[in-house]
Every structure is written in C-alpha cells, then in structure tokens.
Amino acid sequence: MDESRELLLAGTGLPIDDADVAELEETTDGWVAAVQLASLALRDDDDPQAAIRRFAANHRELGDYLSETVLDRLDAELLDFLLATSVSEGICASLAEALTGRRRCQRILEDIEERDLFLTRLDAEGQWFRFHHLFADILRQRLEREDPARADALHRSAATWFADRGMLSAAVDQHLAAGDEEQAITLVEDEAFDLLEQSRMSTVLGLATKLPTTARRRRPDLQVAIAWAHALLHHRAEANAALAFIEATLPPAPDADDDAEDIRAETALIRAAMTVLDDHLDGVDEALEACLVRAERLRPWLLGGIAAIASFREVQRFQYDEARQWLSWARPHHRRTRGPFSVIYGYILAGVAAREELDFDTAEASFRHAMSLARDSDEDRSYGSRLSGALLGELLYERGEVSDAVELLDDTYHLGAEGGIVEIIIATYVVGARAKHALGLDDQARHRLDEGERLAQSLHLPRLAAHITAERLRSGVGVEGLSAESFPPAMPDDLPDGIARVTAEKIEEAAIRALLASGTADSRGEACRRARMLCEGIGPTGRARAALNGRLLLAECLAASGSAEQAGNLLVPALRECARVGLVRPVLDAGPAVRELVYRFGTTMRGDVDPTILPFLDRLRVTADGDRQTGRGA
Template sequence: MGDLHSRPPPAPATKFRPPVAVLSLVTRHKLMAVLCAAGRRRLILIYAPSGFGKTTLVEQWRAELSSSGVAVAWLTVDDDDNNVVWFLAHVLEAIRRVHPAVAASLGQVLEERGEEAVRYVLTSLIDEIDEIGTPVTLVIDDWQRVSHSRTTEALRYLIDHGSHHLQFIVNSWSRARLPLSKLRLRDELVEIDCDNLRFDADEAQALLKDIAGLADSDVAALTASTDGWVAALQLARLSLRGDGDASGLLRRMSGDNEVVGELLAENVLNTLEPELLDFLWATSITERTCGELASVLAGVDGGRDVLEDVERRGLFLRRTDDDPPWFRYHQMFAGFLRRRLERDSPDRLKRLHRTASDWFAEHGYLSYAVDHALAAGEATRAVDLVERDRTIGSVNRSRMTTYLGIIDKLPTQLVNSRPRLNLSIAAANILLQRPAAIEAALDRVAGAISKSDLPAEKRADLTLEADVLRAVAQMNADRVEGLAHLVARVISRPKTLRPVLPQATATVAAFAGIYRFDFEAAHRALEWAAPYDEGAAAGYHSCWEGIAARHQLDIPRALRSFRKAFEIGAAVGRESQAARHAGALLGELLYEMGGFAEAADLLEESYRLGPEAGAVDYLVAQYAVSARIKAAQGDRDAAGSRLDAGMTVAQRLGLPRLAAAINHERVRLQLPIAPPEAARLQAVRRVFHGSNGIATIAAELDEASGIRLLSRSRTRDDRDRACRRAGALLAGIDPTARPLAALHARLLLAETLTAAGLAKDAGDHIAAVRALCTQYGLPQLLVDAGLG
C-alpha cells in the first residue's frame, strides 16, 4: 500500500480533468457564442438538472479557452469537498496542474494549520494569481454536491475578492450558495440555465443523425417529447439503435423528466447482453472506476477492455484520465443503476461496497475505503481501516487535518472505544493547538483502556503513550510541573518503543531542563535522543538545543542549531511548520546579532501565516520580536497590531509568559497600555526565583515592564523606585546559572539609572554591558536599551 500519511486523501487525477469524449459531440454554437461574449467576467454559472449537457458544454469551452492561451483548471467536486480544508487543497491541486508556479506551498500550510489557515490560503492564492498576471479559469463541476457553509463561504470569498485574472465556471443543479446578486449588479455574472441548454431541432438532428430511417418529423417529435433534454435524447438514440421503433418509443414517452429518464434507461438496458448489464450494475457503485477496480467489482478479466467497450457504445461512461485510464458514469445513469441495484439486489450492493473498500484500502485511497466500508454497513471495519493505517507517529508527517477529517466520517461511539485511535486524535490536535480537544481525546483513551480486555502489558504501553502526549500538550501550554514524571518510563526503556516516543520525550525533557534553568540537562536529554532523531524531530531538537544555548549566551552554538533546524524544515518546505518555528527563533537571534534584514524576512515569513501552534518561545519571537522590527521600520501601527494578535493568542490559550512578553514589548515600544494593567505592573512586587522557570520569567517580564513605566515617570520618587527595583531584579538572578537573563537585567538597570539622571552609577553598568554585548556579538541589545 502507498504511504497515505504524506499526502491528503488521495484523489484520482479524474477530479482534475474533464471527461474525454470518444464519440463525436454536438457543438453548441449558440451557447459557445454566449460564453465568448462573457469575456473575463468573474463567474459563469451553468445550472440545470442532471443530463442537460452542462459538463459537455464546459468541456467544449475549455478547449476554446486553452487554445487562446488561458490556463483552465478543472475540479469535479464530491462529498469530501464539504470539508473546507480538503476543498481548498483540491482547488490548489487543480490550479497547480495547469499553472505549477502558483500556490506551490499553500497545500502544506493547509495540512499543518487546518481551518485556521483558510483565510491565509484564500488571500495568498488570489494575490499570487494576480501577481503573475496570467489569466486562470477554474471550472468547478458538480457544485451541488457541496452544502457545508465553510466550503461555500470559501468559494464566495474567492469569487468576491479575486481579480479578473481568476475566473470561475460553476456547473450545478441550482443557483444556491453563490454571490449572485452582488455579481449581477457589477455585471460580473453570466448565467446559462436549462432552457438555454435544451437541444433545439437542429441540435437533436445532429445527435440522432446515425439512426437509419429516422424522419425529420420523428426527430421533431422526440425533441418535443423530451423537451430538448439532452440525456433523454441520448437514451432515445441508444434505444432506437436497438430496435428503431421511433413511433412505439414516442407512445411510451410521457410524464416528467424523471419518468422519461427511467423509461428510456430501462429501454436501453433491455437491449444489452446480460454479461454487460451485470458489469454496469457492479461498476456503478463507485464515483470513478478503472480497469483493475472494474475487474474486481464485476468478477471479470479485462475490466479495462469492457469499460472501453461501454464507452464506445455511448453508454454514459466518460474517460476522465488516460494514464492509467479512469472512467466515470454520468450521474443520472449511475443513479438509475444504483437505485435498481439497491431495489433488486441489496445484499449484492453491500458485497460490492465491501469489495470496493478492500480495493481502495489496498491501493492507498483511505478516505474512499472508509466511505465504502460505511456504505456496506461495516462501521467497525471502517474504524479498523483508519486505526491500522494511522498511528501516533504518523502525525509527524504533518497530515493531521486530513486525518481528523477522515475520522469525522466514523461513528462517534466506535471511535471513542478505541484507545489507539484516540491517541492519534490527541496527537493531531496537539499539533493544531486545540487544548480542549486534546484533553477530551486523552480522557477517552483512559476510559477506553479501563474498559478494554487488552493484556496488561499492552494497556501499560498505551498509558505510557498517553502520558507522553499529555506531557507534550502540557509543554505547549507552557506548564513545567510534573513533566519529568510523565516521561520517566520512556527514558528507562527507549529501545522497546517506537522512535516517536523517545523523540517527544527528549523535547519535553529539554523544555523541562531549560525552565528549571538546568541548561546542561537539556543538552543531555537531546543527546540521549540522537539515535532516534529523524525527519522533523531532528529539526525540533535542534531548536531546543539552540534555545538552551542562547540562554547560556553560547551564541555560536545557538546560531548553528537554529540554522540547522531551519535547513531541516526548509527541506520539507519553507512554509512548513518546522521551517517557520526554526525561522522565527533564528530571526530573533539574528536580530540581536545585528542581522536586521535577514531577521526581518524570517520573522515576516513566520508572522504572516497567523496564529500558530507551538511552544511559547516560538510565539514570543513571532509576535513580540516581529513587532519590535516593525517599529524599527517605522510602522508602529503594524507593531501594535502584532502585539494585539499575540495577546489574543495568549488569552485564548492561557499563556501567562506570552502575555507578559507582549505587555513588556508594548511598554518597551511606548505603545498604549490600559491604565489598570499599567497600575498592576507598577505595583510593588517580589519576583520569586524558584524552580518553576516559566513563572519566574513571566514575573521578571512583568517586573521589567513596571520598572520601565516607573522610569518614565515625571516624579523623582518613581524613578528612584525604578532604580531600586531594577537593582533588586538583577541581584535575584545568578549570572552563572542564567547568563542571558542576567545580561538583560543589567541592561535594564543601566537604562533605568541613565533615565534617572544617575550617570555616575550607570557608568560602570554601561561599560559592563557594552563589553558583554561585544564579547557575545549582540550589538542590537545595546541599541534597544538606548546604549548603543
């Protein structure tokens, strides 16, 4: 089986290509003229019930556009596109197939960020197409399959905000869920409905010309009795090729389209050999089919040959890809076949769905395998497929949004009973930074383990994995208490576990070491995990090595580590989560080292993707440091906006250290701060320098904010208080244990003494910090303190 974890739910190329006609088609000259007159209007909507030739018309127009140099992308939607992330991933894939330079990395952003990235991807796609300046037309076929508001809002956004470089042609059964009124007012809409699509007598004559002995009056009568419905005329054509009794056929044709369609379909099927009819029943149950799948479903050899024969006969089967050939029945015809199969052979229908599920699973199409297992009434087997295919380790491959989308298809009760599956759900939600979902999944793991009849050893292993995930979630929540206990059992037996567990344990242990200010313990934890490092894990470990080294003022080691981490992440993709994390940390260090231009680029690249999952160290760089750079560039409004966004994340996720860093940056940049918050920061406090480094650093940042506010006061007493508190803050930090923190505190003291007019007292401190910043290559720290 292919590796499902390295890509979204595999979709056949048929989703991205129009069906290929083997038989000659009737050219719709009048409608082609309408489409030609549409020019680059934003939306062309073609809506009518099934069987009116919508897809065929657009296929003809696509060929015309392509010949004139327009890149025409094609997307046939299905039920999975109700997941907005999957829909946008399919849109990106469709456009990349005709315009590879567009949206090269946006698909990865969607997978890693899920729905949080939707707005970013939409705006980036619009901007990229506009910047390239080449016209792109995106055909969306079968839009009626989509009903979820998030997906319809995404398409509305693209239509509303795109330029004329991006045009949409939408085929649907109705006009629902599209921004028609607004487009109509702006003359940006062209509509073609079923009345426009009906065949006139000349077009019907062109379709029926190969039926010997068919008089013009018979053609006119057929056109009238079918009301120009293209599918009915095609069925009549097939039926007449069998017996040629136009008069008898006309006598039986009365009623609405559905009745006529059922009658004609039955008439056509009655003319087929039993073996071929059986083949049609069997192969109609899947959205698309290929030779191998058709052989398995129908129990015949040479499935491809039979499909090609069905296609040549014009039996509503269209080729949608050539290598390998995939085919798709017309919806109306497939619907008729499925309804009859369900009515006459319900047990066989279930068996066919089971067979289809097996085939899709074997060939790497997990989402389709799950769909057909559920259609077969085998929900337990559907859950088994997902559980066997995906485990806690595979979320490192950054496909968690896809994975959670597939799980959403499964019955909740069955999912809740599977501890392994819920471990995977928790792991995916950790990477998506969803605290409530993480906690709920881990609670389900515990409940499922307690009710299971698994061997004691297996239950212990599952509990161990849950503990590791809880530790990772706690680390991302910036809580250091109890981490050592949660990962202790992994440290004692790493070789008996899958590599992802010692990888995660090393990250947690390094975090715990850093935030009890035992930086060498952090380095030892990462060295311990070196034999298990692979892929993105090596990049994250290098990030933590760099964080520890920076705290120690080992700047060369920190720089090497961050650059190594960034190279590992960039190899996956510049916009991958791993690259953005490393890039933000590297950008922060480069800024402090005076590498302003590169730092600005790295932090801008990280910030523009919006709220991100990850440790607070990364978030501080993403929001606070990037705001400082914006202020240095003269854009104080942007700086304020970034700090506002950072505070929103801090409050949403409950991250006091991030909130303290955001407040400190706001005070440092002299941006407005709420009076109650300013009063809180200026109040007398005592910084507790204990073993909880997170709490200590948050308190130190708040204290530094209060000191800066007091030092700007007009009263001598406040400035004196600022100096005393700055001195106390420095005295409470061991410069041997925490060199970087001590340097920042000494810089603050020198800055505060200078602001208080105590030049003589400040002199020694200024000389000391200048020497240290020069020694460690951190000149920007002096500039930010006003001492450069």
C-alpha cells in the first residue's frame, strides 16, 4: 500500500486517499507496471476517484500495453497455450493437458512462471497456478475476440474436467461461461442429492445461487433439493418458497403421473422434516403415510429420512422400542445410499433412545458411530459430525469428562440456528453452558444461555426455552427476574404429546428450584410437594433417565428442607443407578444439598453406606473437590 501510494502521488500529484489506493491495489494485485499505467491515466483527470473506478472496470490502456509489450512478442505456440489455459481461474498440469492437448504441461507452467509471465503458484508444491487476473482478463478477451467458438469449447472441456473430479462450483462456472445454462442446471440437479446425503446442504445452496433464477425454478427436482437443503438448515421461509415453486410446476393431482406424485410425496416429507426441526409432531403421521405408500419408488436416502422422522416421533412418544424398529427397517436401505446423512440421524436417534433408557454404553457407541460415519465422508468438522458431537458431548459431560465435552459442544455451537433437532440444540446451549459453569467460566455460561434463549425465541422452540430457564435456576447464572411467582402453580394435565410433557416438566423443575431459592420453610415444603408429584408423573412414562433426574431433584428438595434421612433413603438407590452407568455430573448438579449429603456419605457416614457404591462416592468426592477449586459446590 505504501509503495502504491508513493508511486501514484509521484506520477499524478493528485490528492488520492487511502480508499482509492486500496481499490487500485486490489485491481492490480500491486503490479507495479499496472500502477504506473494507472498513474499516467489519472495525471490529467480532474476527478481521480472516478478515474480509478473507470480504470478498475476497463483498464484498456493496460490491455494495449500488455498486447504490445508481452503478447505480440511471444512465439505462437506459447501464446496459444496461454490463451487456452486462461479460461480457468486456476490451472494445473492435468487441466492444461485437457485444454491444450499438449504433454508435460507441468514443465511448461513452471517455465511460464520462471519467465515472469504473470503466473503465480497457489501451493507450496506447485501443483496449482493462477494468472494475474488482469493478464487473464486480457488473454480471455483476445480469445473471445479472435475465436469465440474455441473459447466456448475450452470452457466446456474445463467444465467436464472439473465435474469429473467433483469440483462442482468450478464446473458450473465453466458451463455458464460457455453459455450452457441447461447443462449447468442439470449438473447441479444430478449432484445435489449426493451432496445432501453427505450433509453438504450449504454446498447445494451455493451451487444453486450460481444458476439463472428463472431457469432453475422450472426444474422441480432441483427445487426439491434446494427445499431439502433449506429445510435441514432451519431456513423455513426459503424452504417454503422452494416448495411453492415445486407445486406451481406440478400438474393437478387427478392428472399427475407417478413421477409427479413421487415429488408430491417427497415435498410432504420435507414439510414433515421442517415440523420435526420446529419440535412439533403435527401432520407427521400423514406425511409418513403418504411416503410409505410410494416407498418402492423413492430414493434410498428418502427411506432413511422416513425412518429418522418416524424414529423422532416415537422417541417423543417415549416408545423407544418402536423407534429402534424404524431404524432396523431402514438399515437395508442405508446400504444403498451414497452418503451417510440419513444414516447419521438414525444413529443419533438410536443413541437418544438408549440414553433415555439409561443404556449409556449403547448411546455412546451410537453417537460415536454417527461421528465416524460423518468424518469418513467429509472433513472432521462436517455438519453431520457436529450434530452427533453435541449429543456425545452431553453424554461425556454427564460422565464427568468435562474438558472433552466442552470441545465437542463448542464445535457444535458454531452451527447456531442450523443445529438440528431440539435435543441437539439443548445439548449445545444448555449442557454447553452447564459445562462452562462447572469449569468456573460463568461469563461464557451466561453468554451461551443468552444465545440459546434468543434462538428459542427466534425459532419458536418452547422446549429449548424451558430447559434454559431451568438451567439458569439450577446454576444461578442469569437468574435476574426469575422467581417462584414467574411460573404456573402446577403442571397442566392435558398435554398432547411427549414434547409438550417434557416442556411442562422442565418448567415445573424451574418452578421447584425457584421455590427452593426463595429460602422460606413454606416454599421449601411446596418445592418438596411439587417435586414428589413430578416424580410420580414421570414414573408411568417409562423414561428411566427422566425418572432418575426427578429423584435427584426430589432428594435435593428434601435435603434442603432438613429431611436428610428421607433424602438419603431416596438418594442411595439413585447413586447405585448412577454408579452402574457412570453418571457423575447429574448427582453433583442436582444441587448443593445433595452434594453435601454425598460428601457425608463418603466421609463421616462411610461405614453406614452400601459398600458397593463406595468407589463411586470416592469419584464423586474427587470431582466435587475439583468443583470447589473453581468456586462450585457446597
């Protein structure tokens, strides 16, 4: 910048500010001859800013200069090589061979670089090069002017080369440069579903934005892929717009052929997926039925999607065996998919089902397998890997592996509103904040909860909001304005499904903790009464994990109310269950009264405790001591 400014001022004597210098610097890549030519063009201009913009857009003088001093002095064979390879932003030996028909192109490219013909290597190994963009522009302009048909043919050859290697963005650019809009659209349409199967939704959308809007809207298959990509990333408005374009292209149902009805069934499944991501079940049954009727005609990836959505529905109904049956039904179809995304969600939901039954070993194996599938298909930080990583992080946190948990939960945090089903978002924001709090990072915990609350409001996710409120009261982080009067006096009885029930239970937990925090004997007694009723309500639903957490909450209420013996009688079997599956944090996170009771069990009351849980009590005490060092714990 300093050198460019000095050269411009010396050549023009005009008042040129930093923004003008920066624009010219970017236009010329700091090429001194180009800056010098610009200064000559600006010398007699009264408006240097406008002149710089004209130069950046046109640089005719530079083209004339290069043509006279560089291109016209090259031998015909080398000039032809430069013209042919200029059609691509980047060039390598293999692509150069495809464009020129010549051999040993690596040596030619290195020779061009050594001769300072505006070619720069893009990697240390010298595999990829690019021409200075001004030089490339001039080469392409000459090629278009002298032989436009050859220019189109070269773009098509480059498109084929890039497409064969899965470099789809460059391939689309080359098709469009050749004027082949339909081929560009067909390429994206043909590859879009493979990309979705690899959880590369953003890639699908990025490719689609390159395509002419009017033309792509006439292609229902492409619009289906776009709708899927938006739906899976929580882009509801954009997904609905794509679905509207699809519907506009389909014939009325009485006149529709099988292909049109297949598309209609798939759009119903997209809407069902959006409903699931919105944490509802309305209309899911009907959409699944519409797809199952046509299952033999649908893509294998869609059958995996059917199973995932059906499994989610069964998990929310607390029918965990039925959820696993859907995943078993989908397994043969998974083998026919070309990417793991629907398979990943299957294993995620299998892990959720196992976790709710306190089968944590199976849950961990499922989450790890999902991550492995995602990483095998893409880079380590792929979308699918982050989804499964959040739930694995939650599981590791509950087992006391806090540092490993934070790493996974922080990684998923970057997905924001694109973070998958609500179970995953809860893990990311609520358990992520809990883990930060356990490490004494309360500012980060508060920020995570605040972000989660904003997300719950923007996406209309009451279950997430309820978990965040309960976590604030459990940890004491960001509890301003929350009191027992903030909550309803009792849980409602008429709850339509499991999602509504879990939401209501979390609101009830928050109310109970608010009552405990108020500090009066009456409020503590009311907290005990409501915690007991909460446990009784969870019992018949067959949710072992929820029941365990309910008992720990009740033990906290009893111990805080001075009923240490009752709390101990309730706590010992809960400790036995936690020891069996290795759950450390749920015990310590139940509250300060439970922590104190556990500490006494492991020290002064050690002789009165079931000896089989003594090693687990020792582990709890060591963890609690670590918490004390960060200011957490009784």
